[in-house]
Amino acid sequence: MAEVGSAGRLRTRAAIVEVAAQLLHEQGAHAVTTRAVAQAAGMQAPTIYRFFEDKDALLDAVAEHVFATYVAGKTSVEDSGDPIADLRAGWDTHIGFGLANAALFGLLTDPRRETRSSAAAAGLEVLRARVHRVAATGRLRVAERRAVELIHAAGTGAVLTLLSIPPEDRDLGLADAMYEAVMRSILTDVPPLPEDGTTAAAVAFRAIAPTLPMLTNAERALLSEWLDRAGDAPTSATRNGEV
Secondary structure (H helix, E strand, C coil), X not given: CHHHHHHHHHHHHHHHHHHHHHHHHHHCHHHCCHHHHHHHHCCCHHHHHCCCCCHHHHHHHHHHHHHHHHXXXXXXXXXXXXXXXXXXXXXXXXXXXXHHCHHHHXXXXXXXXXXXXXXXXXXXXXXXXXXXXXXXXXXXXCCHHHHHHHHHHHHHHHHHHHHCCCHHHCCCHHHHHHHHHHHHHHECCCCCCHHHHHHHHHHHHHHHHXXXXXXXXXXXXXXXXXXXXXXXXXXXXXXXXXX
């Protein structure tokens, strides 16, 4: 009976989250009230409080549910064999998700949100993995962490900017232009330009250093530290203020 009760609670909680997610998507965060959710779910309002302390807790659960589903879809996508193309595909998916889920995206990026999103953290891991594969090809002119931060910041900024513009006035080319600008700042040409060659080589070697079987753990750590320093060294372009 305890298992049945527990399963029943899980089903009720899931139903509440699903209904709240639909209201959030269709009408925005202001529509997600305990009364509205309870009515749509066919239950009494006090039932909501058995699962969620307040509206903010419910919205947090909704954000995690929807974004976790999105991230799971990204994670399950197989690599195409072209790390640069996969990076672009991930960008396009991120922009599309943000524009299709305006209220949710606003919740996830709200700096006042106290709860750190585990789904958002998982999404960043997907981005890190894609950037890591690019680094292994020798195409990064900056450290992996720097590349991830630039892409993440640019993607978030592009979505928020587009969401601030009425849909009929949006220029989706803005997101494309932002992506190209970021790529110019983090990728080398093919083959790498002479001034980028040392950094690109260091970043690429850094990507595979942890897997080298002939080194001890201490040697891998020391090598990674050296390569991090080399990867963070400014190129001639950054020294001249071009990036």
